[in-house]
Amino acid sequence: MADDLNGTYHYPFPEAPEELVKFGDGAIEGRPAGVPSSYDEGGSLRWTPEAISEVHALAQLGRYQVRGYNTFNKRFPTFDDLTFVPATMTRLPLEGYRESCDTTTILGGGRGLVEKPLELKIPIYIASMSFGALSANAKEALGHGASKVGTMTCTGEGGMLEEERAASNKLVYQMSPARYGLDLDHLRRADALEIVVGQGAKPGTGGLLLGMKVSPRVSQMRTLPEGVDQRSTVRHPDWLGADDLAIKVEELRIATNYQVPIFLKMGATRPRYDVAIAAKVGVDVVVVDGAEGGTGASPELLLNHTGIPTISAIRAAREALDECGMSGKVSLVAAGGIRSGVDVAKCLALGADAVMIGNAAMIALGCNSPRYLDDYKKLGTSPGACHHCHTGMCPVGVATQTPELTARMDVAAGAERVARYLTAMTMEVTALAKACGKSNVHNLDMEDLRALSFEASAFTGVKMAGIDRAYGW
Amino acid sequence: MSSRYVIEVGNRHIKDVNEEIQAAAKAHHSLLVRNTLSRHNLGIGLPKGVDVAFEGSVGYYCGGLNTGAIVTVEDDAGWGTGEGMDAGHITIGGYAGMSAGAAMRGGTIHVRGDAGPRIGVAMKGGNIIVEGKIGSQAGFMAHAGKIIALGGAGASCADALWQGEVWVAGEIESLGVDAVVKEPTAEQVAEVDAILEPLGLVDSARNWRRIVSGQRLWYFESRDANAWLMI
Incomplete structure (x- = not known):
């Protein structure tokens, strides 16, 4: 074949020298320029440079790696796989700049059991992040920022920080399995209690706070030796299954005199079953934290390879509540990887009553902002790529316990940025809601969304764009 | 024992029982809780300065989140007795179930069995x-x-x-x-x-x-x- 092809034509000029045919001018000897080499590029989907360096790391350290922030798994569907389909011929939009859209959000009143359901001005609040994981200044700034716009914060598992209690008009107090600092006084000073069963970033495991962040104050609040690597218990000390938990919920209601709602927070794993069980147990609010949720520190494998995406978890949770007749009685809060008002609106449309933001709120405080560049450089990272929450060497004073770094977190400035960010997010939610013809953000629903990928449609039941049918099994 | 304020449990709603205990603890130093039927959540968040005796056995979380009361359970106690307590003294006359004193911060729990x-x-x-x-x-x-x-x-x-x-x-x-x-x-x-x-x-x-x-x-x-x- 090759002989035939080459044998029938003769150039009307001398044949070019081989070195010129092969881009001989300036090429690397032995490899023509423009001919890619697998030695440069790799090409194995399995043994990527990242996979190889992971083996090298395990082989040298003899342990898994720990880091903060959130999942680096690139295969997760994102909120961007969904798009809104605003009002056109089948419905009327609202005037985006003139007509109003209600954002009031009530949590925990559905059962009619507690005296003081939470009334928030917006459907967004600040996620549970502990003092320990975050600096006291960061916690205080989050509290003031949330209070300014009529929403709330959550203590996280490190106990009640007085600065946060004072700053937050409404504060959810977490009862984690480790029960750091938990006492009756704190329970009664909270505006809601949250029983922690798990978190999206690392479901099935307890909290993790490395020794660099177990400062004198943190160690005192958690009754821990200073500087130890705190790996919290994952199972609650005094209940094991759902039947026990129902009794525990009753105890907490008695302890707080039936005043405040009780939340249950879980990592998203089997929400269709877990949420139904949580509703049956008797809590007022279920918080489902998707696998994109952040953390101060976690074995990296758990961040990247456990849990299910937030968009899929919300739908499963809502269907579970619908199926057992608890929608309206039990509120549903979604979390995990929410970055903007657009993401918030998608969560509400998928079925959440409210959302909470963790990483996003930290970023609003200044996480990964381009300042103190030398300190980022010392960590071997740069603004926009930093995930050093676990080391406590946070260049901007958000995720640290080192006094000099904490001082970089200006409470007043941070609070204002958080307030503005929450305001802007709420504007984004209402802009979308009004375009969809909704005068209340809680009226957004599945019909306002279309999926841009088979995966997103299959995970959520949202109809595929154009064809208007959900991907079915 | 006759000078004690007596509270009957029976099949009453446990919320009402606890409210009566809390109210009685403000006016009396000594309470006797009868007919306990091993009910859960008896005596939650008890205050300092009161002595509460439970006749018979109790269920889960008896004396939980105690802030200083003297509690006596005549017979056995279920799970989580005195969980999260800050102060006070709890005596279980018989056996204690799982996780007695879970996450307690202070005070004493004494189990005779x-x-x-x-x-x-x-x-x-x-x-x-x-x-x-x-x-x-x-x-x-x-x-x-x-x-x-x-x-x-x-x-x-x-x-x-x-x-x-x-x-x-x-x-x-x-x-x-x-x-x-x-x-x-x-x-x-x-x-x-x-x-x-x-x-x-x-x-x-x-x-x-x-x-x-x-x-x-x-x-x-x-x-x-x-x-x-x-x-």
Whole structure:
């Protein structure tokens, strides 16, 4: 074949020298320029440079790696796989700049059991992040920022920080399995209690706070030796299954005199079953934290390879509540990887009553902002790529316990940025809601969304764009 | 006993029972709770300065989140007795179920019989005295405080402790992860005897095993912050 092809034509000029045919001018000897080499590029989907360096790391350290922030798994569907389909011929939009859209959000009143359901001005609040994981200044700034716009914060598992209690008009107090600092006084000073069963970033495991962040104050609040690597218990000390938990919920209601709602927070794993069980147990609010949720520190494998995406978890949770007749009685809060008002609106449309933001709120405080560049450089990272929450060497004073770094977190400035960010997010939610013809953000629903990928449609039941049918099994 | 304010439990809503206990505790020093039927959540968040006696047996979380009351349970108690308590004194006349004194921060729990698994789990302070045997995983991840067992201990005793201590006289089925038996000093024995003395339980013939953390689980790799820079 090759002989035939080459044998029938003769150039009307001398044949070019081989070195010129092969881009001989300036090429690397032995490899023509423009001919890619697998030695440069790799090409194995399995043994990527990242996979190889992971083996090298395990082989040298003899342990898994720990880091903060959130999942680096690139295969997760994102909120961007969904798009809104605003009002056109089948419905009327609202005037985006003139007509109003209600954002009031009530949590925990559905059962009619507690005296003081939470009334928030917006459907967004600040996620549970502990003092320990975050600096006291960061916690205080989050509290003031949330209070300014009529929403709330959550203590996280490190106990009640007085600065946060004072700053937050409404504060959810977490009862984690480790029960750091938990006492009756704190329970009664909270505006809601949250029983922690798990978190999206690392479901099935307890909290993790490395020794660099177990400062004198943190160690005192958690009754821990200073500087130890705190790996919290994952199972609650005094209940094991759902039947026990129902009794525990009753105890907490008695302890707080039936005043405040009780939340249950879980990592998203089997929400269709877990949420139904949580509703049956008797809590007022279920918080489902998707696998994109952040953390101060976690074995990296758990961040990247456990849990299910937030968009899929919300739908499963809502269907579970619908199926057992608890929608309206039990509120549903979604979390995990929410970055903007657009993401918030998608969560509400998928079925959440409210959302909470963790990483996003930290970023609003200044996480990964381009300042103190030398300190980022010392960590071997740069603004926009930093995930050093676990080391406590946070260049901007958000995720640290080192006094000099904490001082970089200006409470007043941070609070204002958080307030503005929450305001802007709420504007984004209402802009979308009004375009969809909704005068209340809680009226957004599945019909306002279309999926841009088979995966997103299959995970959520949202109809595929154009064809208007959900991907079915 | 006749001067005591008497509260009947029976099949009343447990919320109403607790409200009556709280209200009575403001006006009376001594309460007697009768007809308990092993109900759960009796005497939650009791205040300081009141003495509450429960006739018969109680269910889960009796005396939970106690802030200083003197509580007596005539017979047995279910799970989580005195969980999260800050102060006060709870006496169980019979046996205690799982997780008595879970996450307690202070005060004393005294069990006259045996106690179930995970007694004193995650406790942050206070003392637990068990005249009989303590169940498996006693003191799991106890942050502080003492568990004192006079009649032996089950498997995985003192598992994964922080700074809590488990003292055992009698057989120990097995020690938990990172648990280390240390010979107590005379001073330390005197401290324990001072806890036992008001209960009339001092016995100088006891062969104590004092179990503390081996501290191998306390550190992962964090002593050198720079070690984390490679991640």
